[in-house]
Amino acid sequence: MTGAGTDRSPVIVEGLGKSFGDVVALRDVSFAVKPGELFGLLGPDGGGKTTLFRILTTLLVPDAGRATVLGRDVVRDLWAIRRRVGYMPGRFSLYPDLSVEENLAFFASVFGTTIKKGYELIAPIYRQIEPFKTRRAGALSGGMKQKLALSCALVHRPELLLLDEPTTGVDAVSRREFWDLLGDLRAAGLTIVVSTPYMDEADRCERVALVQKGRILAIDEPGAIGKRFPRDLYAVHGLPRHALIGALRAFPHQASVQPFGDTLHYSDVRVGYPSQRIVDELLAWLGARGITDVWVRRIQPGIEDAFMALMGEEAA
Amino acid sequence: MTSAIEVRGLTRRFGDFTAVDAITVDVGEGEVFGFLGANGAGKTTAIKMLIGLLEPTAGSARVAGFDILTRSEDVRRNIGYMSQRFSLYDDLTVRENITLYGGIYGLTDAEIRDRGDEMLDALGLHGVRKSRVGTLPLGWKQKLAFSVALVHRPKVVFLDEPTGGVDPVTRRQFWEMIYAAAARGTTVFATTHYMDEAEYCDRLSIMVDGRIAALGTPQALKAQFDSPSIDEVFVRLARPSAAGAA
Numbered sequence: 001m002t003g004a005g006t007d008r009s010p011v012i013v014e015g016l017g018k019s020f021g022d023v024v025a026l027r028d029v030s031f032a033v034k035p036g037e038l039f040g041l042l043g044p045d046g047g048g049k050t051t052l053f054r055i056l057t058t059l060l061v062p063d064a065g066r067a068t069v070l071g072r073d074v075v076r077d078l079w080a081i082r083r084r085v086g087y088m089p090g091r092f093s094l095y096p097d098l099s100v101e102e103n104l105a106f107f108a109s110v111f112g113t114t115i116k117k118g119y120e121l122i123a124p125i126y127r128q129i130e131p132f133k134t135r136r137a138g139a140l141s142g143g144m145k146q147k148l149a150l151s152c153a154l155v156h157r158p159e160l161l162l163l164d165e166p167t168t169g170v171d172a173v174s175r176r177e178f179w180d181l182l183g184d185l186r187a188a189g190l191t192i193v194v195s196t197p198y199m200d201e202a203d204r205c206e207r208v209a210l211v212q213k214g215r216i217l218a219i220d221e222p223g224a225i226g227k228r229f230p231r232d233l234y235a236v237h238g239l240p241r242h243a244l245i246g247a248l249r250a251f252p253h254q255a256s257v258q259p260f261g262d263t264l265h266y267s268d269v270r271v272g273y274p275s276q277r278i279v280d281e282l283l284a285w286l287g288a289r290g291i292t293d294v295w296v297r298r299i300q301p302g303i304e305d306a307f308m309a310l311m312g313e314e315a316a
Numbered sequence: 317m318t319s320a321i322e323v324r325g326l327t328r329r330f331g332d333f334t335a336v337d338a339i340t341v342d343v344g345e346g347e348v349f350g351f352l353g354a355n356g357a358g359k360t361t362a363i364k365m366l367i368g369l370l371e372p373t374a375g376s377a378r379v380a381g382f383d384i385l386t387r388s389e390d391v392r393r394n395i396g397y398m399s400q401r402f403s404l405y406d407d408l409t410v411r412e413n414i415t416l417y418g419g420i421y422g423l424t425d426a427e428i429r430d431r432g433d434e435m436l437d438a439l440g441l442h443g444v445r446k447s448r449v450g451t452l453p454l455g456w457k458q459k460l461a462f463s464v465a466l467v468h469r470p471k472v473v474f475l476d477e478p479t480g481g482v483d484p485v486t487r488r489q490f491w492e493m494i495y496a497a498a499a500r501g502t503t504v505f506a507t508t509h510y511m512d513e514a515e516y517c518d519r520l521s522i523m524v525d526g527r528i529a530a531l532g533t534p535q536a537l538k539a540q541f542d543s544p545s546i547d548e549v550f551v552r553l554a555r556p557s558a559a560g561a562a
Contacts, residue, residue, distance in 0.1 A: 044483035045454045142355040169400075169480055171354040172511050172547055173554045197481045198510070200547075212483065241516075242495050259488055261515035261545065262534060304484050311485055 008035050010070055010160050010191040011056065017064030018051050025051040026214045028065070033193055038186045040205030040222075041195040042303070048214040049195040050090055053164045056193070057087045070159055083111065086158035088149050090165040096138025100129055100148055103137050104155055111156035118155035121188070125181055126151045143174040150181070161185065163194040167201065179204040199304040210307050217310040222303060229301030229309050231255055231267040232275065236282065238294030247289045251282065258308060265305060266296075320345045320472050320503035321366065325375035328361050335361040337526035338375060343519075345471070348494060348504045350514045352546075353523030354554040359507055362523070363474055366505075368392050380471040393421070396465035399476035403461035406450030410441055413449055414464060421468035428467075435463045455486030462493055466502065473497065475506040479513065491516050511547035520546070522553050529553045 011033040018026040026048045033039045041049050054060040056069055058078035067074045069081045094103045101115075104126070108115050119126070129147050132140065137148060146166060153161060163182075167175040179201060186192055194205070202208045202222040210217040210225070218228055238244045241259075248257045248266055255269040268278050279296045286294050301309075321343035328336040336358045343349045353359045364370035366379055368388035377384045380394035404413045414435060418428035436442045439459055449457060458478060465473055475494075479487045491513065498504050498518075506517070514520055515534045522530045522537075530537055530553055534546055541549045 044486075045481035047483075165481075169355075169477070169509065171357075171509055171554070172550050173354055175509075176551065177555075199484060200512075242499060245492075258485075259491060259516060261512040308484050311483065 007071070009033060010035055011039075011067070011193060013052075013056075013065070013067045015065030016052070016055065016062050016067055018048075018055065018060065018062050024214050026055075026062070029214070029216055030065075031209055031216060031219055033191060034206075036186065036189055036191055037207065038182060038192045038194070038205050040202055040208040041193065041211050042197075042199060042202050042208045042307070043195075043211035044197050046213075047211045049211055050164055051214075052211075053087070053089075053162055053193075053195065056162055057085060058082060083156070084159050086153035086156070086161045088153040088161075088163045088166055090168065092145055092149065094137045094145070094149060094152060096136060098137060099134050100137055100140070101133040103148060104151055107152040108155045113156050115155060118157055121157055121185075122151045122154045124184060125154070142170060143177075146170060146174070146178060147181075150178075154185075159191065161190050161192045161194075163192065165195050165197065167196055167198065175201065199302075199307060202303045208303070210303075210310060212307075212311055218306070225303050225306050226301040228306040229267075231269075231271055232278070233299050233301045233305060234266045234268075234275075234278065234282070234296050235260070235263040235299045236266050236294065236296050237263045238286065238291050243289070244286070244291055244294070247286055247291055248282075251285050253281075256309070256312075258305075260304070265299070265301075318345050319343065319378075320347070320381075321349075321377070321379050321505065323366070323375075323377045326362065326365060326372050326377050327374040328358075328365060328370065329373045334526050336365070336372075339523075339526075339528050341521055341528060341531060343472075343503055343505060345503055346498050346501045348498045348516070348518045349506070350517030350520040351505060351507050351523070352514055352520055352550060353507075357523040357554070358526040359523055360476070363476060363505075363507070367395060367397055367474055393468075394471050396468070396470040396473035397476075398458075398461045398465040398473075398478055400458075400478065400480045404449045404457060404464065407448060409446050409448055410436070410452075410460060411445045413460070414467065417464045418467050423468060431467055435460075435467070439463060455482045455490075458482055459486070459490060459493065462490065466497060470502065472503040472505060475504065477507055477509065479508065479510060487513070511545065511550060514546040514550075522550060524553055 009032040014030050016026055016029040043049060055062050055067055055074060058074050058081050061075055070084050072080045104115055108118060125147050129144050167178055182192055205222060207221055209219045218225060245257060248254060248264060253268050253270055255267045258265045275298045282296050319342045323339055323341045325338045325340055326336060327338050351359055365372050366377055368384055368391045379391045382390040384391055414432040415428055436445055479490055494504050519533050520537060521528045537549050541552055543549045
């Protein structure tokens with residue numbers, strides 16, 4: 001995977017590097033976002049996602065490499081970029097003492113427009129908080145703050161939306177609703193780059209980059225990333241869980257044992273060994289240790305399986 | 317099983333808004349209990365009452381055997397607390413944080429030293445004991461914060477979104493620490509937005525508009541709501557209209 005995009009790519013990043021003192025925030029990061037794409041940056045805190053957004057929004061200058069946004073260089077053409085990009089930073093960035101409506105009017109005026117001119121694009125989102133338009137932004141619930149911040153990022157009708165962890169700390173239901181809104185915006189033609197630490201949100205993106213410790217581990221469609229997992233994977237279900245984890249880790253051929261919801265994911269070092277024999281051997285091994293109420297079945301690896309395997313390779 | 321947490325009709329109103337509406341629940345000794353709910357459902361208000369930071373409007377609760385109204389000092393001495401927002405002091409070193417919290421919880425110097433060494437061994441953090449906590453990766457910090465919350469061997473530990481933003485490997489290591497603490501008899505009362513983590517709990521409650529709308533083992537809740545995952549159960553309860561449309 002190289003970063004080389006076509007001339008029409010709204011975001012092109014090539015060999016980007018950035019350090020803060022001894023801390024390397026980004027190293028040799030390259031990717032290109034396609035027009036109209038919903039592109040996800042997936043990874044834990046401290047991976048470099050925010051640094052990347054700050055470079056793309058012209059707020060930070062990279063140490064190495066280059067980036068273009070909407071065809072403009074992030075270092076040379078910062079003013080041209082800022083007018084055409086909507087940015088929602090990770091931390092709540094609105095004025096808590098201004099009302100909902102005042103915040104929106106302020107962001108509109110900064111970009112030389114009005115709420116009325118931008119209304120069509122923000123309407124599906126803003127309508128949900130409009131009944132509270134005289135309330136102080138600081139007094140809004142988490143979900144409403146998030147919708148106001150998104151409205152403010154959209155009011156000047158940008159061509160590209162950059163969202164840094166918009167769903168962090170937000171409950172599972174509100175997260176779903178927020179992704180539904182992003183889907184609608186994408187359908188309206190906007191290109192969106194969004195970061196998240198929640199692996200289960202990857203499916204909402206057309207492509208995702210897995211980001212860890214300043215590097216990109218993989219870029220692909222969410223459905224294809226599981227294939228990067230290097231071994232066959234099995235789900236194991238049984239109780240007591242603590243004993244089950246211990247027994248599986250003690251199995252001589254185990255390559256990895258990870259809890260996943262109500263099951264454990266097991267992989268075996270013997271790649272290509274017949275599945276049924278692995279299942280039988282595991283059941284016998286667990287049975288000999290008093291764990292009999294258990295099932296084992298072969299499964300397809302998902303994004304989180306692949307992420308952990310790739311993290312391990314990177315560390316090795 | 318004796319109860320480490322007994323909650324009876326616990327209620328908190330702010331003006332005419334009822335944040336927590338007569339909740340009743342028992343949590344057993346050594347149980348890992350997941351306390352779920354949408355943002356604004358009343359989880360934080362309930363936890364604040366249970367750890368003695370906020371007085372209830374009505375109802376009562378006992379935590380670690382002590383009444384939260386009349387024995388809040390004893391409650392605080394017998395519980396641990398950590399959250400993503402408040403845990404350790406970034407400007408102090410690893411060792412200084414351990415010493416500080418050990419002192420706050422009334423441990424002797426010898427206890428602080430011995431338990432501090434144990435903790436650094438268990439976490440593999442001896443090499444960075446003199447580093448400022450602010451320079452550590454988030455995952456290390458959260459594991460240290462959890463250990464520090466247990467330094468006085470509390471009967472109950474409250475964890476408010478302990479794994480937010482932590483990488484998937486460290487998140488799982490964190491839950492293994494939770495299991496180990498529970499196996500030693502510590503009761504764990506945790507909130508999380510990761511629905512796969514909800515499945516790791518012995519039992520769960522899901523709060524909706526200040527009330528406990530569902531309570532049971534993950535398996536029982538999935539059966540009760542005929543859902544393949546806790547994520548689905550959560551959506552059905554917290555936003556019935558969304559589940560219908562999905």
